[in-house]
Amino acid sequence: MAINRLSWLAVFLSFLFAAILELNLLPEIVAFLRPEWLVLTLIYWLLRHPEKVGIMMGLLIGLVMDVLSGSYLGIHMLSLSLICYLVLSMHKRLKMFPLGQQCVVVFFIVGIQLMVVYTLRSILGVSDVGLTYLWQALSSAFFWPMIVILTDRLAFALR
């Protein structure tokens, strides 16, 4: 997979689609289950092309997430660069895992990312949610296979 050419158009489109999904409104009852689409897409590209997609991409997507959610600039940048580092340091092993095991790892990675974001928000007095963000990590892990399959198709079509 690493010998395929990276299409930046596919990267851009996948992130655009993820951003639209992220802004989409869920009914109030299930709003606690919204997956972190942008983070999932970032992890996907980190695994597929670790040599071209790196911490810079994490910072950029973090900036986009900060602006979209209206939070202080830097919160998502920090959390995403952290998980970029984590994913890149174990990407060789992670690529070899079956999809199910990848889901478990994605759960932990997204969990860490959300933990950093919500902890910073609590410190800065924005909101205090306890551990409810773990539901978000769970649903993100649930949608990981879908992201992999769909973005694979997009990348293949635009290679």
Added chain:
Amino acid sequence: MFLAIVLSLSLIIIDVRFSQLDSVRNVISSALTPVQWLSDVPSGLAQGIENLFTSRESLEEELDLMKSRMLVLERKSQKLASVTAELNRLRELLNASRVVDEGVVVAELVGASPDPDNQYIIINKGFQDGVYLGQAVLDSEGLMGQVIEINEISSRVLLLSDNRHAVPVQVNRNGIRAIAYGIGSLSYLELGNVPDTADIKVGDLLVSSGLGGRFPQGYPVARVSAVERDAGRTFSKVKIIPEAKLNRSRLLLLVFKQKGSVKLGRLKGEGEKEVEAENGD
């Protein structure tokens, strides 16, 4: 990696403490407006399809209803002019300042927050329309919130129900002052600083008191739904239901303070700095 962490941390500190990064945020936010717009397309599409299937008969019925409603409201506003004049004459007798009326601009909701801990909406009026920071936003029923971020053609409005939001209010019936706090729920707010012995009961209407300089005076905010009095505590726990349809209104009003008022000098341009300077006094 270390560089990334340092950069992010310094950005957070700068953004929290100073407002230098606001222009950066504005540029990026303006660039991301198409994304905001695209995410609203599904609901806009659904509404468009619904409109396609509406019968002419029901449209005519709705039109008749609107016309009669407008007639009733016009009668009320006919009296408003003479009542305001009489009020100003009485105030002059007491050597009090005149009541200034506010101008309004209609805006439309183009996006809402997917995050229940951070309740905001995006409207389609921005810098170019003279929107300023802290501007009050209403719907047809009452107060909705205030503008917290302005882009070129859109703005972000923090709703009353957000955790961080508070409005100074007074009971319409007897003028008792309190503060309406958002608790993160779209259906309830909490009234704080109400003494245990205060005369407040279920069904009371709360209007904005105008104290604090942000929200203009007299707009409905909420209605009292439950009062919990405990002899052991100094303050009662009052639950209130917001008048405005916080999660459903599409057409909104932006309230502009007139030039004659104390708080705002100019509407365009350095609106942000003006408000900051005013608040710093």
